[in-house]
Amino acid sequence: xxxxxxxxxxxxxxxxxxxxxxxxxxxxxxxxxxxxxxxxxxxxxxxxxxxxxxxxxxxxxxxxxxxxxxxxxxxxxxxxxxxxxxxxxxxxxxxxxxxxxxxxxxxxxxxxxxxxxxxxxxxxxxxxxxxxxxxxxxxxxxxxxxxxxxxxxxxxxxxxxxxxxxxxxxxxxxxxxxxxxxxxxxxxxxxxxxxxxxxxxxxxxxxxxxxxxxxxxxxxxxxxxxxxxxxxxxxxxxxxxxxxxxxxxxxxxxxxxxxxxxxxxxxxxxxxxxxxxxxxxxxxxxxxxxxxxxx
Amino acid sequence: xxxxxxxxxxxxxxxxxxxxxxxxxxxxxxxxxxxxxxxxxxxxxxxxxxxxxxxxxxxxxxxxxxxxxxxxxxxxxxxxxxxxxxxxxxxxxxxxxxxxxxxxxxxxxxxxxxxxxxxxxxxxxxxxxxxxxxxxxxxxxxxxxxxxxxxxxxxxxxxxxxxxxxxxxxxxxxxxxxxxxxxxxxxxxxxxxxxxxxxxxxxxxxxxxxxxxxxxxxxxxxxxxxxxxxxxxxxxxxxxxxxxxxxxxxxxxxxxxxxxxxxxxxxxxxxxxxxxx
Numbered sequence: 156x157x158x159x160x161x162x163x164x165x166x167x168x169x170x171x172x173x174x175x176x177x178x179x180x181x182x183x184x185x186x187x188x189x190x191x192x193x194x195x196x197x198x199x200x201x202x203x204x205x206x207x208x209x210x211x212x213x214x215x216x217x218x219x220x221x222x223x224x225x226x227x228x229x230x231x232x233x234x235x236x237x238x239x240x241x242x243x244x245x246x247x248x249x250x251x252x253x254x255x256x257x258x259x260x261x262x263x264x265x266x267x268x269x270x271x272x273x274x275x276x277x278x279x280x281x282x283x284x285x286x287x288x289x290x291x292x293x294x295x296x297x298x299x300x301x302x303x304x305x306x307x308x309x310x311x312x313x314x315x316x317x318x319x320x321x322x323x324x325x326x327x328x329x330x331x332x333x334x335x336x337x338x339x340x341x342x343x344x345x346x347x348x349x350x351x352x353x354x355x356x357x358x359x360x361x362x363x364x365x366x367x368x369x370x371x372x373x374x375x376x377x378x379x380x381x382x383x384x385x386x387x388x389x390x391x392x393x394x395x396x397x398x399x400x401x402x403x404x405x406x407x408x409x410x411x412x413x414x415x416x417x418x419x420x421x422x423x424x425x426x427x428x429x430x431x432x433x434x435x436x437x438x439x440x441x442x443x444x445x446x447x448x449x450x
Numbered sequence: 451x452x453x454x455x456x457x458x459x460x461x462x463x464x465x466x467x468x469x470x471x472x473x474x475x476x477x478x479x480x481x482x483x484x485x486x487x488x489x490x491x492x493x494x495x496x497x498x499x500x501x502x503x504x505x506x507x508x509x510x511x512x513x514x515x516x517x518x519x520x521x522x523x524x525x526x527x528x529x530x531x532x533x534x535x536x537x538x539x540x541x542x543x544x545x546x547x548x549x550x551x552x553x554x555x556x557x558x559x560x561x562x563x564x565x566x567x568x569x570x571x572x573x574x575x576x577x578x579x580x581x582x583x584x585x586x587x588x589x590x591x592x593x594x595x596x597x598x599x600x601x602x603x604x605x606x607x608x609x610x611x612x613x614x615x616x617x618x619x620x621x622x623x624x625x626x627x628x629x630x631x632x633x634x635x636x637x638x639x640x641x642x643x644x645x646x647x648x649x650x651x652x653x654x655x656x657x658x659x660x661x662x663x664x665x666x667x668x669x670x671x672x673x674x675x676x677x678x679x680x681x682x683x684x685x686x687x688x689x690x691x692x693x694x695x696x697x698x699x700x701x702x703x704x705x706x707x708x709x710x711x712x713x714x715x716x717x718x719x720x721x722x723x724x725x726x727x
Contacts (some may be wrong), residue, residue: 393621414627
């Protein structure tokens with residue numbers, strides 16, 4: 156009996172009664188902008204520290220072949236890695252985002268269709284591509300798709316990076332469709348009812364009343380997905396598509412695969428990707444703040 | 451369901467004869483190369499000095515040189531495509547490349563997928579790079595120890611099964627070797643010729659290649675399976691025969707600083723012209 160602490164007095168307050176906990180806006184809730192929020196929360200000055208840290212970390216590692224040699228080697232490869240490598244990462248991400256957005260918008264509107272069968276198909280497609288590993292989708296598209304197609308007698312080659320675009324646009328499509336569906340459904344249903352009472356057709360309501368309101372809400376999560384997609388493009392390197400990471404490995408091989416090359420070369424990739432995605436993340440958070448619902 | 455079954459049966463019966471015809475030579479790839487005037491060859495771009503990039507992004511090395519000789523003999527332009535171990539056979543199967551010269555070991559399971567053409571142009575065995583201090587003498591010493599390797603190499607599974615080593619596989623050679631330096635594994639298992647070149651650079655003091663090479667296996671170039679016994683396959687056989695006979699492979703080996711292999715020397719002697727001086 157003596158050991159028994161009194162909750163709230165001698166011990167941490169506990170109860171088995173159904174008590175509603177105070178609402179904590181920071182905890183638990185799903186945050187769809189997690190990646191951008193995290194990336195954008197890095198203060199700009201840290202970026203410069205990071206840039207300084209990179210050569211220092213590399214210097215700490217060197218043995219015989221000095222790190223200065225490794226950076227000289229990197230210097231020789233920078234044009235190739237940037238203009239034949241990273242440019243393709245951007246190209247792949249831009250194309251995949253374009254295709255994914257267009258297809259995702261259609262799929263998202265199918266989610267709010269009045270036909271049950273269309274809703275069900277849209278739900279299935281979305282779940283399928285949203286929950287499949289990106290790498291698996293890439294593998295399927297890269298190995299199952301033909302390398303060229305014949306249209307009206309002319310042969311159109313499909314290079315590896317185009318297949319990567321298709322493979323990456325599938326999960327983007329599914330995720331964008333969820334954004335569109337969520338945005339459309341976030342518009343209060345009174346808007347639909349008001350539109351109906353003013354004799355707007357369903358198409359008119361959607362295009363002239365609902366979507367214009369959704370558009371602003373969709374931009375931040377859309378940009379968030381773009382940043383995620385860009386950071387995912389190195390996945391293509393596992394499939395032999397010529398992009399930054401793949402070429403970085405090949406460049407290190409050509410330089411004799413010295414372990415000292417790892418930090419400078421992959422560090423350069425880090426700097427490139429960071430320099431590209433960081434402004435996007437900052438802009439996403441700025442826009443999100445601006446478009447936030449005023450309650 | 452019955453309908454589908456009937457349809458499938460009808461299709462398989464209907465298509466049966468075509469499968470039989472496919473065995474005969476249509477020489478699709480050969481004809482396509484000759485018509486388009488471009489030979490597309492899959493080579494490695496991450497396997498110095500066999501195939502690697504220069505700073506302009508061009509693929510150079512011993513295998514690109516061999517590909518160039520093939521294209522010159524056929525009188526067509528050469529286009530090189532960088533392949534990796536995990537996609538080289540699929541690329542050839544799909545027709546994305548016409549010919550594959552990509553450091554591929556000639557294995558029975560691979561012969562079922564692509565048309566590997568003899569005589570083999572090179573051979574290498576499996577060995578390890580390990581610190582001298584560990585004093586390995588035989589493969590059995592590695593039992594139960596972590597050994598670094600590169601993903602997709604056929605010998606990973608062999609040494610794992612035969613000697614019970616724990617393979618720690620990496621995507622690239624540099625990462626694997628760094629792991630060896632970081633002592634995440636006791637040895638680095640790789641091709642003996644490549645380890646030889648690595649040691650020859652003199653940057654791996656305190657390391658050695660202590661074991662007898664195992665599974666000395668020939669490397670094979672490959673054409674699509676359907677072309678194996680047709681024009682393209684026979685042509686590639688002839689190319690390799692000549693390379694062995696006139697010493698082209700020995701010259702290329704020297705040009706790219708590859709450790710001389712007894713295999714190429716013995717093939718050169720075996721195929722020597724009996725009428726030549």
